[in-house]
Ligand code: SF4
């Protein structure tokens with residue numbers, strides 16, 4: 372029986388180094404090309420300066436800003452404390468302490484007793500949003516994040532729920548209940564074109580909810 376020899380597949384393509392002509396070797400064409408680009412930008416009248424903070428910037432549709440924790444239809448925190456976001460986070464900036472769900476919450480085993488996200492350490496990659504199985508954590512269009520202390524930028528559960536309350540009705544930050552083919556951000560194709568992002572007043576940033584159950588959407592509703 373004769374052995375059939377298979378030809379190895381050609382996987383490498385050798386490219387000959389192009390030879391420089393006289394003009395190329397003087398580098399004049401490359402210099403002229405560079406100067407042409409410089410002149411084009413010098414004479415371009417189209418301004419790209421934005422008068423911030425008087426004029427709010429136009430952000431891209433997929434801008435990833437401050438996080439929020441969503442609420443479900445019963446106003447409870449949607450998070451089920453599965454730790455997927457904390458596991459996926461490359462910056463290690465999410466800390467969650469889980470607690471067994473009360474008997475009147477039969478749809479879940481756990482909820483986050485505490486949920487802290489360090490907005491200073493975050494690199495706004497969106498991995499947490501991608502990893503969440505119940506669309507509980509989302510990144511919003513809020514970009515103007517400031518604070519006088521490190522602690523003020525450690526967003527706890529109440530603060531993250533406060534961001535949800537501020538942004539849920541903004542067409543720029545719809546609650547994403549179903550994933551597009553390219554992930555949560557794919558649904559942004561149906562959003563309005565560029566526009567100013569949501570601004571959260573300082574008074575709302577420090578919103579605190581004293582109760583552990585995180586069921587109420589406003590301070591008034593549980594007083
Ligand atoms: S956006 Fe990225 S870095 Fe920030 S919390 Fe989510 S996963 Fe971590």
Ligand code: SF4
Nearest residue numbers: 450451453454456503
């Ligand atoms: S936010 Fe989502 S991924 Fe993170 S612990 Fe809660 S349910 Fe899990």
